[in-house]
Amino acid sequence: MKVLYSRITNAIKAKPKIESLCEDLTLIGIEVDEIKSLQRDKIIDFDLTPNRGDCFSVKGLARDYCAFKDKKFSSVTKSFFKGETKFNKKIKLLAKEACPAYSAVSISNLKLKKKFPYYIKKTLKAAGIQSIHPLVDIVNFVMLESGQPMHVFDQDKIEGDIEVRFAKTKEQIKILGEKNLKLTKDCLVIADEKQPIAFAGISGGLNHSVSKKTQNFLIESAFFRPNIIKGKARRYGFQTDASQRFERGVDFNLHEDALKEALSIIQEIYWVDISNIETIKNKYFPKKKLINISTEDVNLKLGTDLGENKIKSILKRLEIKLIKKNKNNLTFEVPSHRFDLSIKEDLIEEVARIVGYDNLPQIKNDPITQHYEKSDYDFINQIKTFMTNKGFNEVINYSFLDRQALENLDIENKSISLKNPLNNSLNTLRTSLLPSLAENLEFNINRGQNFLSIFEMGKSFSNDSHMEELNLAGLIYDDEKFKNWNTNQNYDFYYLKGILENLFAEFRIEKIFWKKSQNDLLHPYASADIYLKNELIGSVGSINPRFIKLLGLNKAFLYFEIKVESLPRNDLGKLIAPSIYPISQRDFSFEIDNKVSYEQIENCIYISSKNFLISTKIFDVYDGKNISDGKKSIAFRVSWGSNKKTLSDEDINKEANLIISGMQKKLGAILR
């Protein structure tokens, strides 16, 4: 809300420096967003919180300021007004609860008495309100001053009497700004005999608005219940000065006084005929709220030691009156402008505001006894640190991206879209982290990088039962023509697999299996799916070459993505003392069919040698010279040991022969 500095000083009848005024207002919760100059004046832009509808006016701000500074403040402007002609329309409040009070007045024969006051125009300009018609300008000025929105109709366009009612089925209204709104039954309208003439508390209808040609005017000033106005304008995608005020709550004792104030300004400027003010009020007119509270309630919440008199006097400054006292129980009456006060805690905040938050004590907390458990967050951070130690830089990408990016990779299935994206490049939640990391790669290549190793820990989303899953993804890209003088690291599938094996070892995750990948994003013959027992937890490998161009790249990269939630959290368990007896080793070299996998060979070794076997380690795979076509040579070392004795040559020979015969029978391997 933009307000002129001069209007505030006028209302508080004092002239504090603008800095100290703003500082004081800030300290009571009225935040200043910006200060700008307008001629010799200043415009202060306030960032009002939605609870403080009462501050949505110059007088509202002044009232709160004066309460804080313990200065006298009078919100009532003495307006001497008496109507001369008779108001000749009937007003029917059909929506009794929604609009329990309505005032209207007729104006005609407008003739300028003196120059239209400049301060009104300047006030409107500062607030960013367009000047439309002198009478509209005056009611808008009074709204800015008092907080009461009013509306001026062209009376000649109103057919018959006026009713305040809810919209009928399929009713429409064209509002100011030429917007045509299809109303629903919960929209409150002001209507004549034929049709709605205003969207109550929000905007007047275009067909009944004033223009230069208007001869006879009707001004409305009413009380609309906040919960009827709330959210209605927003539903149609707009807001008005009126809707913002009414949905927060406009002082229910203000509508007549504000109208009188507007009329007295009109009379000051014009020779004019004004009718009596027609006011209709019904039994639903709000009553002032009562709140019970004790001194102890206040002190218990604030940690203070305030006396009853102190609390009473603070609240009195805010026009919150003590009306009943029963031992410790104090009953306060909430003034008609404070819609935000309804429970004890609200009054406690009022006390705190006036005392000053900075003057409230600081109290050491008592320890809390709760069951403490290791959080998932620690696990996630450990993984992140592990990745940085393996040379990966952490990136953080937006969770949303262009749906096209998913479509390009055929991973848009089951994706979740945003109904109201910021723009189309951020319209869908990512189903995989790959498009994000690939985009990071393209971005960095364009900025001259030819090596990149990055990772991200973030969620992927899909319309499954889970909807969101925390994933760890990593990418390595190497296009360096000249490596460091002493380094010849080959970044291939096995490099990335090795890192993942390290990761699983670091976090004691066992029962991991690697199978030829079914993941369409990856190279069908040079990538693996990763299983934990029987559960697919991720994939690793080279990007499928068919996507390279689509991703704006010239060269493939290595990639992995795994589900973090599937990883077991295995703490270090029982430690086993190593055997005191020596370990025996034998090396083997076999010629074997090229299609036999290492996994098959390893299984065969474990099945063949059942006694004493500790581990096998492959140290060579070769399929070149001296090896028949379709065959390969593999060499591995097997280790045996016992924790009961030193193994004899006989023991070892027996096991070694079992391996040789097993390899031959099961896999057709020939010892070289």
Added chain:
Amino acid sequence: MDLDALKANLKKDFQEIVSQDELNQLKVKYLGKKGRITELSKNIKNLPSEERPIFGKKIGELRSLYEDLLNSVQEKIELQIINESLEKDRIDVTLPGSFKSQGKLHPLTITTKKITDFFSSKGYLIEDGPEIESDYYNFDALNIPKDHPARDMHDTFYLDNGNLLRTHTSPVQIRSIEKRGAPLKIICPGKVYRSDADKTHTPMFHQIEGLVIDENINFGHLKNEIMTFIDFFFGLDTKVRFRPSYFPFTEPSAEVDILDKKSKNWLEIMGCGLVHPNVIDMAGLNPKKFSGFAFGMGIERMAKLSYEIEDMRSLFSNDIKFLSQ
């Protein structure tokens, strides 16, 4: 040759030795089949029996002298050999080491960790919640009913499956109370989303939220916790102010500002307050028995202040030159 002369020769010979070869030759000269000590000891059988023990003893002394000299010279020669070979191992220590890339954590991760470490050490549990939320947890349960003007403060992204992207980490408060009951002391970092983008806003950002629920929690406790944290994060001489604000889920509510030493401006760093009784009630606890405080801050802002970042968007550009610092 008599024993004394032999002894003198032995010492002299050893002094002149410079190589392993020469040392080997000396061994032949003295202890070989026809070596001098060997020859001499053969004489023992020609001596009268009463002289034999004395002579034997002398021969023994001679042998042990030989051993001592041999050991010391052997050590000297080995050292000499090592010293000579070292020269061949000469390298240029100014050449760079073998390349191993070292990654860095994202500045937001580092900032989050700094904050969670502090609160963890004070006994807070670190909690997490979903990023896709329901209207109920994001708004209703936090005392923000439908059509509440406060929903305007949250430019919410709605999803085609009827849910929304959480606009704050506060839903975790409700989920944690429901899960763990009271007393409760939690801190929840996480991603949040609002449809807003300019130099100081990104449509996705990070928040961290703290919640303490117990009997008789008051505003003084909240102030103390926040002040201790600010001392830790921004330093002991940081000027702080608390001012009234509005959040539907706290009452009273406050914003916390710190004074920027350079610009002399107050910078808003977090929102906080005593948990609104409606929220405690909605989460299933008795608001007459339990009270609590909550606080929340934007991690980007904290990172911005820590690392003097000009443009918030650079935190999400993922430029490796920025990240690898």
